[in-house]
Amino acid sequence: MVTATSMVTRSTRSSRSTVDSTVYDIVADVRRDVAALTFPLDTSTAADARHQQALLLAQLDDHLLPRLAQLSRPAVIVVAGSTGAGKSTLVNSLVGRDVTRASVIRPTTTTPVLVLHPDDERLMVGSALLTEAEVTFSEDVPRGLAILDAPDLDSVRDDNRTQAIRLLESADLWLFVTTAQRYGDALPWKTLTSAAERGTSVALIVNRVPEDTTTEIYQDVAARLADHKMDATPIFMMKDHSPHTGPLPASDVKEVTGWLATLAGADHARTVIVRTLRGALDALPPRLNTLATAVEDQAASHAALNESARDALVDVVESARKHAATGQYARGRLTAAWGQTAAAARFDKLINRSGYARVLRSNPTPPEALRQLKDTAITAAHELASDTIVTARRALAQLAHDDDAATIIDVAHHPVRTGHIATAVDTWVARIGDDLAPILADHSKQSLASERAVTRDGLVTITLYAALGVPQAGELLERLIGFEAAPLAEITAVRLADTLDKLILDEYTYVTHTLDALGLDEDTATRLHLRAAELAQLRG
Structure with missing residues (x-):
């Protein structure tokens, strides 16, 4: 029996950082079979099947197959959320300078921005993210991690929404940003539930929280996560600095940067990678069976x-x-x-x-x-x-x-x-x-x-x-x-x-x-x- 843990052990011992070929070959076969699917008849399940096919191919191409082939790449943390939630400001604050555009003009992020530690550049060679995103480097990004500022999930532009969803499929960890005013909206919970179904590791940031409601909002968010069987999800509460321009004070993002530091380094980052990889592999059979049902239709x-x-x-x-x-x-x-x-x-x-x-x-x-x-x-x-x-x-x-x-x-x-x-x-x-x-x-x-x-x-x-x-x-x-x-x-x-x-x-x-x-x-x-x-x- 091959497990994610045994994969890591073999990968760590091998200079090539490769995984068991049986796992890779089966997933590669899955990718070939899924790519060959067609849903030309407009049955009741066809539209969703076409959508799920596209999402699964994105995950296989951008995450699973590259991860199975190369576990030594940095763990990709996709910062995602609604329009105006403060994603770009958060990314700029995490690295201590403006690396991605933050503005009151919405949508701000139209081209994804990937921030890497300079020493990790060689490990990303061959990654599709290098061609899809604007790449910048910062020594303030912990080694072993790559932070990706994605377009808005609810952008008014179809291409932005499509790209945001595709980038989430490539993530080793989703850092989902919402606000104290909008955390109860349908979008955050739909996105978080989708992550859980795919076995992706998730952390949640609630931005612009008034000091007098911090405890109340934290407890409500924790209860909602528990209802969605996601009670192990880290929650970070960010103070309300509206209106604000430029990076936030370092003290405001201290908890998040500290948490990222615990994930940094080859061994710790690999733990995040393997946890998401294990979840993604576990999520494949039901997703394949759903597509098979649509094919039967x-x-x-x-x-x-x-x-x-x-x-x-x-x-x-x-x-x-x-x-x-x-x-x-x-x-x-x-x-x-x-x-x-x-x-x-x-x-x-x-x-x-x-x-x-x-x-x-x-x-x-x-x-x-x-x-x-x-x-x-x-x-x-x-x-x-x-x-x-x-x-x-x-x-x-x-x-x-x-x-x-x-x-x-x-x-x-x-x-x-x-x-x-x-x-x-x-x-x-x-x-x-x-x-x-x-x-x-x-x-x-x-x-x-x-x-x-x-x-x-x-x-x-x-x-x-x-x-x-x-x-x-x-x-x-x-x-x-x-x-x-x-x-x-x-x-x-x-x-x-x-x-x-x-x-x-x-x-x-x-x-x-x-x-x-x-x-x-x-x-x-x-x-x-x-x-x-x-x-x-x-x-x-």
Whole structure:
């Protein structure tokens, strides 16, 4: 079993100041797995998971991995707090001179300031803090410690708040500054609770305390800390010097500087480091399990979206087939177009008394009239297919209205299918000619007369209208080709429904491809749970 104490022992004995490679390797694996996580679906846990992922990566990159690799670096004390709490004045007072800007203008600290003892500079080589902060040196900073003045946690600037939270993740110790007027606000306790959950060492400074309320405020703060199970947290009460410019009198920060002195030096600083390191490692398993739960939510939402999209489009398919079966496609202009053209071309005179078709000299002739009708039917079929896709996409868009996670299914990005529709309809029409060929191949008197009177292409048009539900077309087709008319019209109607099915299936396929492209791996949550178990066992 590897413990933080044994880590320190090995680190102390080794000139390289490194820790047990097993611990480092597992945490490095955790970092790789956490960095690879994605939460593309807006589930109820996604926003918090993305936030927690960013915080955990910050802690792993800025604190845990560097600390595990190098325990000899100075302990980083992040001075944090609310706007105007006096953080910068405190840092200046601790080192005895102005090293960071303090002012009544808020927010004052926009760039973090890192204060080091000059002899510790070489130990910080490779630290990300050297690139993120303005670095200054002071011999008044005890060796083995680095003091970081962070931006305000409640800054009006988003980038300041984000940076402040990230810097806290890199801390070995949080020195949280609040005031006698604001220590009861939600922010201090939210921040302190977060530190406790992460296992970070914390000290609390209450600034600008009136002398006559010092005891009362101290007792109240101590009670609140005890309620948060943080009763071991050091508390420092600072006198009220408002208004004030420049560093505070040395006597006012004597307790804090004395406390920092007890932390200074390689061995003492390492104690603080290891205490926070142990707490951070202990906090990793529950944080990983929380992320794993969010990943499981993503997988469940992925499956639910697939199922919801399928169910929505099944309803569209069933509606299209119902229309095909009941002839609802023909309602409106197709029936009207047939009636007008049939009257003009005298379709009622096509069949003679013997029951065979005859050639008419009407104006237009039946073949001419049928060519016009064919264009109308094909246009209607194109529109029907287009409307079916619109209906399908509306059904998918409704999912996004009902479920935030479904916004990933953005129908506005679905491909334009105009050419695809034209090809599908043309293929459907061409199949009618193929189906007519064997019927007309018997060269019976009936088939020869019909083909001569209306042409083969005319028979295709009549079949089109029969399949689309124009009853007069079905009756004429039966008189022209006999008992095979009804099966031909029926199979043509079924093929139209199949064509629409295929177009709807293409929409569903695009949805599944969109969801699959998110790269949600079902095994990811399992890996995170396993990493958490590994760490728990290692720390146990």
